[in-house]
Amino acid sequence: MEYFKSGLKSVLGTPQEGSQPTGAETVERLVDRVQSSTLLDDRRDACRALKALSRKFRIEVGAQGMGALCQVLEMDRRDCEIVGYALDTLCNITAPESFEDEEHTSLSLSSVGNIGEQFTEIFIKQPDNVGLVLGFLEEYDFHVRWPAVKLLTSLLDNRPKEIQEIILASPMGVSKLMELLGDSREVIRNDALLLLVQLTKGNANIQKIVAFQSAFDRLFDVISEEGYSDGGIVVEDCLLLMLNLLRNNNSNQNFFKEGSYIQRLAPMFNLPPESDDTGWSAQKVSNILCMLQVVRTLVPPGNPAQLTMSSQKTMKACGLLETLCNILMASGVPADVLTETINTVAEVIRGNQGNQEYFANVMAPSNPPRPAVVVLLMSMVNEKQPFGLRCSVLYCFQCFLFKNEIGQSQLVQTLLPSSTEVVSLTTGQLLCGGLFSGEALSNWFSAVALSYALVENPAQKEQLLRVLLATSIGNQPISLMHQCTMLLLQQGNKVQSKLGLLMLLSTWLAHCPLAVKQFLSIPTSIPYLTAQAGSNEHDDNEKLVQGMCAFLMGICVTFNDDTVTTFSKEKLRQLVEKRLGLETFLDKISEVSKHELYSKAAKHPQFQAKQSSELLLDHEFCCLFKALEGMVIKAVTPKPQGDLVNGSSELSMSPSENSLLLQYKDLIREQDRKLQELTQIIDRLTAEKSTLQAQVDDLTSTISQLRDENMVLRAQTNTGLGQTTDGSTLGHKSWAKSHQLKTDSECKDSLTCKLEEQVTSGTMSDLEARLRSTTMDGTVSTSDTEKELRETQQRLAAAEEKLAELESADSELQKLRKDQEDLLELLTDQDTRLNQLKAQLRALGEKVDDDDEDLEEEGEGYEDEDSA
Known part of the structure; x- marks a missing residue:
């Protein structure tokens, strides 16, 4: 301030006087x-x-x-x-x-x-x-x-x-804001919407609180009052708030689905009558686009699979997918709305077999009627269509074939010879036409779309090898792979076309030795790849082409079954090493992942390109490259000779055998590690056993010595008792002390014997036997071993407690011995004094009664009690 x-x-x-x-x-x-x-x-x-x-x-x-x-x-x-x-x-x-x-x-x-x-x-x-x-x-x-x-x-x-x-942090702060949506004054309600839109951006906690305070109900009520998609900007504000609540918030998405709010989305997509030329106002377009975004937030590819599948199923059941397909096939739909609708349909059907089958049966209202997939592909290979629309069609086709083996098979079947005459266009014909088109973008779209039929489907890769294409009249038809290889050689400076064909061939050859065999049988294939991988162009896109060619050569090495003798696995490896140089070859492969468009394509299945020159790499290919890069590098790297585990013998194995061998190697390493751990445990327990055995021996010797001393003391007590001035009281005390000493000694003897038997004959012998058995056969499971170790540790702890009790008893015994020695000295002194007094009385002529017989009888009584 x-x-x-x-x-x-x-x-x-400073203001002056008289001035304003x-x-x-x-x-x-x-x-x-x-x-x-x-x-x-x-x-x-x-x-x-x-x-x-x-x-x-x-x-x-x-x-x-x-x-x-x-x-x-x-x-x-x-x-x-x-x-x-x-x-x-x-x-x-x-x-x-x-x-x-x-x-x-x-x-x-x-x-x-x-x-x-x-x-x-x-x-x-x-x-x-x-x-x-x-x-x-x-x-x-x-x-x-x-x-x-x-x-x-x-x-x-x-x-x-x-x-x-x-x-x-404010008490009921969010609730006070939510109450504003019920205000009858529209200006306050509308401004409250804008306030909540700002408040819910990027804060998951506030989003959850707002959603669970009936936000969706209130928003749908406002949208309904305003006329759904025909409403004004208030509808758009409601949808923006809904987007904030749903985007990247799985909790709110699940709440939206379970609250039956998906069913309330369908009425928002009512199309205007065809005769109504004013049906698509700018605000209606904005509203429809926001509604489509709301649908897409519920089924994005990055969501948990279970949540996405559940939402997709609900969208089909409530008719929302049907409504979206109607917009897709309707006439007069603005291009940006059509593009976003295609993207939305793509994500609603992605990976869901039921929705994919429904979409495959959707027919366009054309004459003659054609499947919606065919109509969309016609737009994709038409260079006059907007770029964004063509990209959305390819994304939709990718989602249609994603984990859809039936759809992949049907696409390949349209390329194979058929006994029935097909009059109408098919998806295979359209893709082949785009593949042979003179436009680079159509080449790229068609090659990538065709590769989707081969993703994670080895059977269709082999089926596609049967496709034959007719050439000029009188010439023999050639295979589709041969034609793709010829096109690759003819592209010249068309980087986009070459990359599309290289991605198609890489997807085709990966994990398919038959496709590798056919590719290697084409005379110009390997020389072209070698020349491209060895060129020294410095343009980033040309480097990408060189890296893709090197990667394709690596795939030919990795999945080569050595049936083409001129290009066997070992000969291709030597070709790489001698013609290109291994380091150069590996550098070329690394150029693919270094390209700026690689990371962008790998992040999301949908294409993010703003112009056609940015369409070079596809998401599915990036996933394939990431999975195979390490395997390709390992395949082209020479192995040391004579190494039976990691050496050349491994190279002659198939990929499945190599994988199995690696699993056995890992198992052996794990068993070696466990064996070392068990050996260390045996050594430690053996040392502990030796220590405890020494302690037991010492205690046994001490106890034996104490037994002898105790016997001597009892003998001395039985023969040397005297008579004190208070008669037999002192004798009783002496015998009581002796009796307690004997009882403690016998208790200690019993405890010691039990400990000796448990430690020497039972626990340690059993432990040694089990550990010896574990070491010999190595078959005891880790859990059983750990259980036995815990039991042994518990037994050792109990033994240590018993040893502590023995030490305490020994201390008490030592104390009793000292007390008894003092008592014996006192008895001796008293006996001497008593004899002197008797002698003096006899010298004075007094008659003294002799009590020796009474004392002897009392002593015999104590001995009988002791023996009992």
Whole structure:
């Protein structure tokens, strides 16, 4: 803000006394009134004046008044009149276009770029401002709702991504916009359509929200009210919004199909009566073109196959395909509508056998009636037809034969000799006529169309070898392949014709040794290809021809069955190496994929050429080249002699045998890798077993030693018990300690024995046996091996837990031993003291009772308990 203000002051200068106030000064005073006036009427009058000045003094109002206008929207939202003035003013200062009466200063478009975009950026720095405008959409007052819609449209034009994110994050933001489609005032509804068209561009999340809020129902209702294709520009806006919701959005496409909206498309294609000369107005043409685009968004070649097939089936069932075919065969249809209709029909039938059969049976209303396919091909080979129309016919023919073995077979059958006399034109005759035409574009169209009958169909490649063409009277007929080869030699500088024939021959010879044999039997075939591949023309298109010739030679090497001895696989390879040079030959092949038109043709099946000179490569050929390039390079590259796996013995195999050999190689490599992994696992488990065995041996030795010591202690306890001052209590404690010590020791002995038996005799022996068996025969599956390893690991973990328990028991045993040793020392001292006291009493003449018998009986009782 301050930047604009300072710029204005520096340009306009300080006003002199008595002079007329400048526009900037007037705006400044009005803004001050808006901000400081306490009366609503004063603020309203100031806003009305700012609105009047916002077109002429756009920069000044925006620079000084945007903050005040946003304040009005926040503070005076209850007054519809002042809010309407503020919104209109913001619309003017953020408008993407310039106004005729706008005064430009040094801060105009030349210095700061798009003024509306600059002010939009300032406005959305506070996202709450957009939220305020969205809130005013709920106001029914026309002077509030309409400028709010226009303001949001201007903001979207200037900053689409930012506004989309703000509206998406705003609660019920999209819903408020959708409600506008139900407004009875057409101007608001129509502007809301334009707003939604802008809002849904390139944002899948908004597209899904709009679609699932009954957008399609509302759009079809508007289209119906406006008269379908005969409606005005509102119908086109509805269709544009529908296109945004469907294009590249599989979720919305599936929703459209499941919601039975495809059935509602058919009434849109009602044709005007033939007597009505005004039936195809410019707006009707635009509407029909948009409708056709909507249909195509549901069945594009790049869509998931299941979704496309389902939509195609629905289009046929509801009569939409029939309606489109009627437009196709109708008279008086504008060329651009006819072209787009052909493209639409092409994608509706592409890869769908039922729709392809229906299209094959469509008849044109001619005299005599002809199939629609024949009529379309007549247009394709007619050089007087528009270029775009001819391209669309070839695309339709490609889609008609795509994965259609029946259609491919029927096309080839029209070229073969027939016992019945055929009077009418056939597709084969038309394509042959175009192939031999003097126009390069017709040659290219016909050659490419004929190649579609051979795509992924080896049977038709062999059938086409039977086609014979009549020459001059008295001469023998020649094969179609021979004729194509002769045409290739006769084209001279017609690059387009040569490329068409080369693509046809490449498709024909690929994966067909019989076709390769016939081609190699033609004397001029290989010399021509060698000469072309070895030429040094530097034109990009000529390089493309050289690369195609090299590729065709590579196909002859790859699919050669060595039945033509003069051009066997090895001799062709030597010819490449000696006449052309292997590096040069490979460089020529790489020129094909480097050409700028290759990537364009490979992207989409439909032709994207704007002029005839751009039609050089076909999509199906690009797919074939991509699949075979590596195989061709491998076939022409010499292999080292004597290598039984990868060497010359592999070259004598058929392609299927080579493929099988490669699969076995991969299998062997995979088995070697698994064997190495199992060997590593065996080594690791063996080391772990050795470690555990050592630990078990140590524990066994320790336990044995503890057993001996414990036996000695029990013997000492049984023979050395004394009598304390408190009688047998001390003896009882000693025997209790001894008994607990014995119990712990026996528990430890039992646990140790179990661990020894499990680790030494069971688990590890079984593991060694299974791993040894796995190593010997290599037949154990990876899943079984992994299962056994997991079980072994679990057993080892259990063994480690038991060893930890043994260590804990050993610690407790050591503690008990120390306590018992202390107890024995105490008993010895007490026994000595007791004997001394008895001796003293006897010396004094006192009679002392001897309790040894009682002690012995008590000791025998403890021994019996111990043995029990």
